[in-house]
Amino acid sequence: MTATETLPTPTIERIRHELRRRALTVIARENITPNMIRITLQGEDMDSFVSGAFDDHVKCFFAEEGEEKVMRDYTPRRHDAEAGTLVLDFAVHAAGPATEWAVNAREGDVLQIGGPRGSRRILGPRKWLLIGDETALPAMGRFAEEVPADHAVAMIAAVRDASEEQVFDSAAKLTLRWVHRGTEAADPAPLLAAVEGLELDEGTFIWIAAEAGVTQALRAHFTDNGHPLVWTKCAGYWVAGEADKTVSFD
Numbered sequence: 224m225t226a227t228e229t230l231p232t233p234t235i236e237r238i239r240h241e242l243r244r245r246a247l248t249v250i251a252r253e254n255i256t257p258n259m260i261r262i263t264l265q266g267e268d269m270d271s272f273v274s275g276a277f278d279d280h281v282k283c284f285f286a287e288e289g290e291e292k293v294m295r296d297y298t299p300r301r302h303d304a305e306a307g308t309l310v311l312d313f314a315v316h317a318a319g320p321a322t323e324w325a326v327n328a329r330e331g332d333v334l335q336i337g338g339p340r341g342s343r344r345i346l347g348p349r350k351w352l353l354i355g356d357e358t359a360l361p362a363m364g365r366f367a368e369e370v371p372a373d374h375a376v377a378m379i380a381a382v383r384d385a386s387e388e389q390v391f392d393s394a395a396k397l398t399l400r401w402v403h404r405g406t407e408a409a410d411p412a413p414l415l416a417a418v419e420g421l422e423l424d425e426g427t428f429i430w431i432a433a434e435a436g437v438t439q440a441l442r443a444h445f446t447d448n449g450h451p452l453v454w455t456k457c458a459g460y461w462v463a464g465e466a467d468k469t470v471s472f473d
């Protein structure tokens with residue numbers, strides 16, 4: 224039994240939101256790194272938009288192929304209720320409708336989004352370890368910006384190379400380690416090497432989001448080392464070789 228196992232289990236607060244489709248206009252587009260496109264959206268439809276957790280997601284709708292709706296999940300990176308704006312960060316990879324849309328997006332373009340359908344807030348932990356790849360950076364950046372000052376946060380992020388590193392502001396004590404992994408985003412080895420031998424403080428909550436096989440390997444590493452599953456939240460934000468596929472490890 225680890226010391227963490229003897230602590231009260233973290234509470235997951237589930238909040239439901241009105242499910243509504245919104246048509247939003249692109250008001251800004253910038254490359255925050257060579258392969259990360261930041262899109263700022265605005266529109267009257269933003270009234271009543273709520274995103275209660277750092278790892279919420281909206282569905283973005285792209286051109287419909289016949290009867291089939293084409294949609295992908297993206298994290299509300301930043302929401303300004305007063306200005307009615309929503310920021311989404313798109314990690315650029317070889318191909319896919321979402322990537323293609325973001326690469327070609329221009330001010331004035333309209334993007335339809337749905338959700339978030341709900342938020343799951345993790346209550347209790349004050350020590351955090353967040354691990355992810357480029358697709359997790361929007362959630363990790365938002366976490367850094369929103370976490371209270373009395374929390375201790377460690378992050379390990381795998382990106383292609385140093386040019387993909389971002390700077391996150393945080394009131395909390397934040398350590399952020401970048402792993403330069405090259406272009407093989409579905410290889411768990413670089414992140415596994417980064418967590419090997421890592422000493423976790425008692426009561427550390429681990430959040431992982433990356434390619435599904437990478438997430439699975441990291442999750443197994445921590446559970447094999449005795450970290451309780453209820454002190455983890457793990458997701459496969461994409462699956463190598465499969466379009467529009469996500470995996471939840473709950």
Ligand SMILES: Cc1cc2nc3c(=O)[nH]c(=O)nc-3n(C[C@H](O)[C@H](O)[C@H](O)COP(=O)(O)OP(=O)(O)OC[C@H]3O[C@@H](n4cnc5c(N)ncnc54)[C@H](O)[C@@H]3O)c2cc1C
Pocket residue numbers: 278279280295296297298299311312313314315316317318319320321322323357358359361362408458459460461462463464465466467468469470
């Ligand atoms: C809850 C949640 C939140 C997410 N938030 C974000 C976010 O804020 N920003 C973000 O960029 N992504 C995010 N993602 C991941 C994103 O939804 C997927 O990467 C999605 O597959 C991209 O769609 P696409 O149309 O570009 O590619 P798809 O058509 O889905 O896939 C085409 C091909 O590309 C591969 N592929 C997909 N994503 C990647 C990638 N990142 N790197 C390399 N190959 C890839 C697939 O395996 C497939 O072979 C999130 C996923 C989830 C589940």
